[in-house]
Amino acid sequence: MTHPEAGAASIQGEEPSPTDASDGRAPAVSNPRRALAVVIGVVFIDLVGFGIVIPILPFYVRSLGVSDAFIGLLAASYSLAQFLAAPTLGRLSDRIGRRPVLLASLAAAGVAWVAFGYAGESGARFGTVAALVTLFASRTFAGAMGGNIAAAQAYVADITPRDRRAGALGLVGAAFALGFVFGPAIGGLLAADPVVARADALLPSFVPATPYSLPSFAAAGMSFLAVAVGFLFLEEPKRTRPVSDAAPGSPIPPRRTVVGQFREAISSVALRPLTVAYFVVAVAFAGVQVMFIPFVADSFGYDATAAALLLTYVGVLGVINQGVLVGRLSRVIPSRTLVAGGGVILGGALVAIPLTGVIDRLAGDVTLGGPAWFTLPLVALLVALAGLSLGNALVNVSLATLVSGAASDAEQGAAFGVTQGASSLGRTVGPPVMAVLYTVAVAAPFLLGALLLAPVVAAFARREESSGDRTGPAT
Incomplete structure (x- = not known):
């Protein structure tokens, strides 16, 4: 790998990218195709989990007996947290590595979805305000962890030659699309009355079985599954890392x-x-x-x-x-x-x-x-x-x-x-x-x-x- 200045030079056409297959240098990972498949699989699993909770969000809020305005605020809280966190997670992945950022954020998202599923229980014990606080806190935290898409895209860029990045990044987009195809369908199924009744009979008493908790717990399970897949199969790519606060030639200096x-x-x-x-x-x-x-x-x-x-x-x-x-x-x-x-x-x-x-x-x-x-x-x-x-x-x-x-x-x-x-x-x-x-x-x-x-x-x-x-x- 080369110093950051070389990346800027390659943008101007002065030399090929360090990740190009034509430059004769070693690939960033031992098996680029497998690495690409794994990171796309991790994104897909993560997005299925996110999509699972989409059908229940409005009904979850309404079950608390509050205004529909909270539905829009709850949806906005996720995007706002993602907006604030994505640059930080992307920058952090530049400095400490793609793999640890992806795995840690996925695990944290799983914890957030578990808390999301328990919001109804907190409302039953401590009142509506406690339920809303739990919903907003967990949803906001999950949104912040959802900023890990920046690390996933950067991982794809690390392991893919520049002339093939559009196709590889398109596969990441396809994983998003698939997640939104399967996720809501799974969430709707888990919220069905027969499924809830069966789960209520099988789960221990401290695990709530409701049309809102089951999809939330399934989303958590998908996040933890993504962590397991990434831990076993995701390889940290070899790449150039920032070495100063004012790396010459970089569009965005580190540590901002x-x-x-x-x-x-x-x-x-x-x-x-x-x-x-x-x-x-x-x-x-x-x-x-x-x-x-x-x-x-x-x-x-x-x-x-x-x-x-x-x-x-x-x-x-x-x-x-x-x-x-x-x-x-x-x-x-x-x-x-x-x-x-x-x-x-x-x-x-x-x-x-x-x-x-x-x-x-x-x-x-x-x-x-x-x-x-x-x-x-x-x-x-x-x-x-x-x-x-x-x-x-x-x-x-x-x-x-x-x-x-x-x-x-x-x-x-x-x-x-x-x-x-x-x-x-x-x-x-x-x-x-x-x-x-x-x-x-x-x-x-x-x-x-x-x-x-x-x-x-x-x-x-x-x-x-x-x-x-x-x-x-x-x-």
Whole structure:
């Protein structure tokens, strides 16, 4: 491995990256393919655990007899904690190693989910305030530990040649998508009355068996399983580590506070547009994340089961797009172009989604034949969601690839920590804004999201290509 200055030089095209397979140097781990599979598996297990609790969150809060406003606050607490913690965990992984940060954060998340499951018990013994404090404390702590995605992305960057990082980072995105496909389904199953009754008969009396505790404990179990897998099979990569507080050539110097790291990122020519883009895209996408289920309920009359099927459809498409398609496209198309093109597709999908609710009135008496549920509005919605999934995959994977190319090899974790923190901040700010807009006009959050993407598309469409922009083989 080389000193951090070499990473910056390689961004300018002066020499190949230390992790490139073509440079004749030893790989960062003994078996890169196995290491990539293990870290992706760890991310998948972790995200399944996170997804398990999603279906129960609103009902858990309502079971305490408090306002629905606490649902939004509870959701925001996770993203805010992740925003604050991601840069720190990414920086810490640069200094002490990817493996210890990943394993420790996963174990701590498991403890947080256990506490989350006991919130109902604390409420029964000490009152509603105690239950809310337990919920918020555990959810916030779990969010902070969820900042470990920066360390996972940096690990992938450590063990993958630069010309293949888009595909590898896409696999991390696919693991996310799979986690959100399987996690909510498992959570819904564990919250079912027959499962709760069976668990109540089998578990000891000090373990509460409720529709809210069982998914929480399952999430904890998935986190602990990820720790075990990582402990047995995850190898710490060999890499260059920061050696001073002012490493020359590094976009973000080590040992900064969260505010300082963001200040350095914004002042960096390489990282500034990427950090801003992560934030803007997260805010723009918040309209779909928060208001999609209310939209299909209000406009299509769908219940929770039908909405869940649509989310599964989007999740499956996300796996294909992020795990296969984006990696192949990145070999022939510069990442900056993929960001711009993905932004156009994503913006078009955001505009199309509210139109699907009125397309039957616009199209008149057009019928498609087949079963009664197979309607023109549904087909239009499925097409719009396909565009949404593709655009989101192109933007997020390509942005991650550009982040990797903009940072030296010693600062991968710090760079990913800052940009993931910006994304978490966007997911904290966006949902309450989009929810308020939805009460004013159904189409408002979707149209605002498309409008916010316009400057991102313009910025990346006009950026001059650098050696770090192209993720495929040099031509």
